[in-house]
Amino acid sequence: QMDPDERAFQERINAGGKIEPKDWMPDGYRKNLIRQIGQHAHSEIVGQLPEGNWITRAPTLERKAILLAKVQDEAGHGLYLYCAAETLGITRDEMFEALHEGRMKYSSIFNYPTLTWADMGAVGWLVDGAAIMNQVPLQRTSYGPYARAMVRICKEESFHQRQGFDIMMKMCNGTDAQKKMAQDALNRMWFPSLMMFGPSDENSVHSEQSMAWKIKMNSNDELRQKFVDQTAPQAEYLGLTIPDETLKWNDKKGGYDFAEPDWNEFFDVLKGNGPCNQERLQTRKTAWEDGAWVRDGMLAHAAKKRAMKVA
Ligand code: FAQ
Numbered sequence: 001q002m003d004p005d006e007r008a009f010q011e012r013i014n015a016g017g018k019i020e021p022k023d024w025m026p027d028g029y030r031k032n033l034i035r036q037i038g039q040h041a042h043s044e045i046v047g048q049l050p051e052g053n054w055i056t057r058a059p060t061l062e063r064k065a066i067l068l069a070k071v072q073d074e075a076g077h078g079l080y081l082y083c084a085a086e087t088l089g090i091t092r093d094e095m096f097e098a099l100h101e102g103r104m105k106y107s108s109i110f111n112y113p114t115l116t117w118a119d120m121g122a123v124g125w126l127v128d129g130a131a132i133m134n135q136v137p138l139q140r141t142s143y144g145p146y147a148r149a150m151v152r153i154c155k156e157e158s159f160h161q162r163q164g165f166d167i168m169m170k171m172c173n174g175t176d177a178q179k180k181m182a183q184d185a186l187n188r189m190w191f192p193s194l195m196m197f198g199p200s201d202e203n204s205v206h207s208e209q210s211m212a213w214k215i216k217m218n219s220n221d222e223l224r225q226k227f228v229d230q231t232a233p234q235a236e237y238l239g240l241t242i243p244d245e246t247l248k249w250n251d252k253k254g255g256y257d258f259a260e261p262d263w264n265e266f267f268d269v270l271k272g273n274g275p276c277n278q279e280r281l282q283t284r285k286t287a288w289e290d291g292a293w294v295r296d297g298m299l300a301h302a303a304k305k306r307a308m309k310v311a
Contacts, residue, residue: 013214018144021087029213032206033143034088035104036215038095041081042106046280048074050114051123059117066163067120073156080153084145100285108266109196111274112188118171118178122185124164126193126231132157133227134197137217165234172238179239186235187243191261197224199263229255 002010006026012019019025048071055071058064082092098104109127114120132154139150171182198204198220210216228247235242244259269277 010212013142017142018147019142020144028209029215030088032210032213033146033215034085034090036206036210037081037085037088037143037146038090038098039105039107041078041085041095042099042104043110044074044078044081046106046110046284047127048078049280049283050110050112050276051120053114054117054120057117058120063120063167070124070160070163073160077149077153077156080149081146084143084149087145096288100281100288102272102281105270106280107196108269108274109192110280111269111277112192113276115188116181116185118167118181118185119189121164121167121171121182122189124160124162125168125234126164126186126189127196128157128160128164129231130193130196130227132161133223133230137223140214140217142214168238168240172240182238183240186240190243191265194224194227194258194261195266195269197221197227199266200260203263225255228258232256 005024009019009024009026009029019029051067051071051074055064055067058067082095085095086092095104099106109130114123135150135154135157139147139154141147141150168182171178198207201207201219201221204220207216207219211219232242232247232249246257246259248257249255250257268274272278272281
């Protein structure tokens with residue numbers, strides 16, 4: 001028997017209503033949202049690292065300016081998302097602590113290295129492409145602050161995706177060596193990009209409840225299929241080959257058949273054993289420790305100002 005508060009809450013969600021920070025909400029709704037928004041925020045912040053790696057080595061001034069702006073946008077996305085999570089009663093410090101202690105995750109994709117300039121193209125094209133596929137529906141998510149944060153984030157992500165595709169086009173129309181680099185980046189990024197949508201529906205622990213609460217609007221497999229359907233023709237346009245021999249248009253289902261990623265690899269990366277997990281987490285911890293003097297200084301300044309007001 002559903003509690004009357006919970007029933008009213010579910011009815012409001014079913015009718016397309018938004019839940020706002022001060023509204024009553026079930027404990028599980030709050031917890032699940034903190035988990036998802038917090039992990040999303042961490043992904044944006046950790047997600048700066050693979051591309052940050054190439055800012056100093058961008059091939060032209062224009063490419064450098066674009067990449068710098070893109071990486072800065074990701075910082076902004078992280079900050080709006082931390083704010084959205086804070087409206088649910090968790091502090092930013094608590095979320096950082098959970099990240100640093102391995103109690104909160106960030107997207108598996110950022111545990112892979114970016115080895116060549118073509119990876120900047122592949123990340124924008126595929127990783128931002130997958131992110132948009134997942135985030136456009138989240139603009140209609142039931143929690144108001146999260147839905148509103150998604151509107152601006154999606155606009156910026158579309159620009160990111162276009163800039164990635166533009167790098168790929170340039171490289172694919174370049175020398176043989178450049179085209180080879182583009183193909184190599186696609187080969188390495190393809191399956192990790194498919195993993196961004198999460199485990200298959202049957203192994204997704206949160207999907208059912210999250211979809212009932214409209215914290216999530218689509219299942220992991222639904223979005224993965226849409227991503228493949230969108231991306232396969234783009235690869236063809238670039239003259240690149242997706243590293244999946246089974247990839248084939250299926251007229252009956254109106255979508256592509258494709259190979260699943262290696263789920264053992266996925267769960268292993270989640271456990272911390274991906275190629276860059278340790279490096280990424282250590283970079284974040286070091287940044288936090290190195291920033292301690294700034295936080296201390298600001299707190300001391302605020303305390304001094306407060307004391308002056310009292311006096
Ligand atoms: N990586 O039950 P489910 C970006 C975990 S975009 C790591 O299916 P759920 C932009 C999951 O947390 C990337 N962990 O989970 C950018 C859960 O573990 P938990 C971020 C994953 O939440 C681009 C367990 O597996 N986007 O950053 C992954 O219903 C370029 C069971 O899974 C978002 O976060 C994974 N790939 O569905 C930045 C979007 N998949 O928490 C820089 C919002 C699953 O119980 C450069 N989030 N897990 O310990 C979502 O839509 C969902 O949370 C999913 C996962 C779809 C990611």
